[in-house]
Amino acid sequence: MATSTTQESPVVAVPWQVLELVATNLDPKSLATAACVSKSWYATMTSSHLWKHLCTTHFPSLFHLRYTTVPSLPYHRLYNLGFTSAKRRHRPPSYPKISLHNLLFIITLTNPKSPPVTIIRTGSAFTLDHKPLFRFDFDVRDRNKWLKFEVSDDTKVTWNVVLRGFEGVFTMMDCKGKGSFISGSDGWFSAELPSSGCCCAANCGGSSGMVAEMRLVIREEVGDEGRRTVVGSVNVGVLSIVNWRYVSVEDGLRYLQHFLEPCDV
Template sequence: MRPMRPTTPPWEVLLLISHFLQPKTLARASCVCKSWREVFSSDHLWRPICLASYPCSSHLLVSGLSPYHLFYLFFSASKRRYNHPSPLYLSLNQLFFAVEVFNGEETLVSVLKPGEEAVSKDDCMFRFGIDLTADNVALIGGTGELTVGWMVVMKGVDGAFAMMEREGKGRTVGGDQTKIWFNEKLPVPGCCKGLMHDGTGIEAEMVVEVGEGDNGMKMLERVGLGLMSGCRYVALEDGLRYLQYFLLDNEKMGTGTR
């Protein structure tokens, strides 16, 4: 007699078994097939697991986020916390941000801002804002031709790193002409792999904010700067660790070859 082919257990049995499995095993089981995914990634199964492991997730669960994906987000964040970062040798007090905004071939703005003056006192992320209202720069011919440049310069001109070259025009989101966004992918040295989300890289971001002056003309009001990984800004210290790889030599960091 031929041996009978094994059949897939009914979903009721899978659901019964699921209550005895650890989160790691549940996550693996949810990848077997579509029917197993429906059972092992269900909200009623992962909600108590998520709340028991990360009580603060209750504030996010009410917004309709999937407990399955929320648990993965918190779990990944916890793992990244225990990665031992490289020592930090660089500070904002050692840096200048050189920012330029062009309209075609015309230079609209060229500013040099000390790093410690650009950062918000209440922010711990690598993002900065530079006020341009005092420059009283009017945009003639619209915002379609804007290009930008952003250079990080060591005080004393001991080093410099181009965060954003003058390449490509900005983009607007949802037809909003008050903000023009610029993004540029940056190289990622081996020492900075821990800054990235899984499968993502590091990007420099610049946002040019446009307002309307008393004469009805469009005026440059502010420039926002940031260093991003995936859809989030990196922490201020992580951003400085990234820059020190390009700005400091081996002797200043007390290391061997990079």
Template sequence: MAPWEVLDLVSHHLDPKSLAISSCVCKSWFISLSCDHNWQPISAAKRCLQTPWKPRLSLDSLIFIVNVFNPNSLSIVLFLEKFESELVIDPNEIFKFDMMLVKIMDLERGRIRIQWQVFGMMDCEGKEMEGWFSEELPSPVGCCSSVVGRGIVADLKLGLCDGRRVNKVSVGMLSVADRRYVSVDDALRYLQHFLLPCF
């Protein structure tokens, strides 16, 4: 085995300081040790360890609007407009909220169309008996893509009682990669990307 091949094998096990010092030994070591494939895992690990920045957008500056209507006649079956103070917030600090209805609403049989807006979060159709709706959200590009860019899904669930009557609406944001609800801060970072400019 040639000496430079051994050097290439060993370079993957060096810490950043040793890798940088070793690249100063001679020209062949510099060429071998300064390759991107040696530094990419170190850079990726450092990015993972960085604590994400606090979002500038706060939950109390958002208004959650949910529309449920018949897609054929466009008649509104349910309209909700809720502020943070009116939401039932999850104690685990995940971006999933329940909105209790003051008056229980009856659903007609057939298909319904759901819209959830903070900005255009969800607009999809389904059968009213399913009660659960989800839609993939656009990936952020740029400033916060590394924080919440692994695929986010808007999630809306109708709390049905007696099979047709809605007594609660739950909304949330799920991470596709982690298969769980995202934290409030991660969701706010995601929303901030679309609602406020990046600095």
């Protein structure tokens, strides 16, 4: 009785010359996928001459790093670094978790000659336009309150931002002004903001690239005690030191949430 046998076709390895020919016609994504097939395919699909051309074409600014920093870095790894960096660059930043309505802005002015004055405003009290900037004007029309505070060169301001319910507080600035405060001029206060990264970076004086700024418009008022140099208006904001323009409300909130969100101690 004849016994039937099933013969399996032997697996034939693809010649490297064929793989090489195929590889030269693949795009970067297909090359990366093909490199996962086997060790021999990986060796072919990650060869330097394939990825060197791709690096020079797509990321010429990174191509020179290989010669100046890590000459042993494979070209396919260099391409992946460039691709990942470009993808992150075009990825929109995450939307802030806190809103302006959740915040209280508390400003206190002090000096040795006058009793301190404090302004408290909720974020919801500010009117925003279609492209809102982190720059806000404060109402100081309470004449009786502000006439008691006479501005002098040693005037100090403290600006705190508080999360509703006092779940968090962040001091934007606590400093003296710059220059002499005279009627008709502006009194300026500024403080560089700390890094919003890890605690170590902030404690080591890391920079955020942003500056908190406060402007007092000074005017002269005639009252029962004679002429006094008083505050006419107050304006606060956050500037980017890259272009010295005010950051957007969204960027300002994204920065503040690092310091205001409740966390476990």
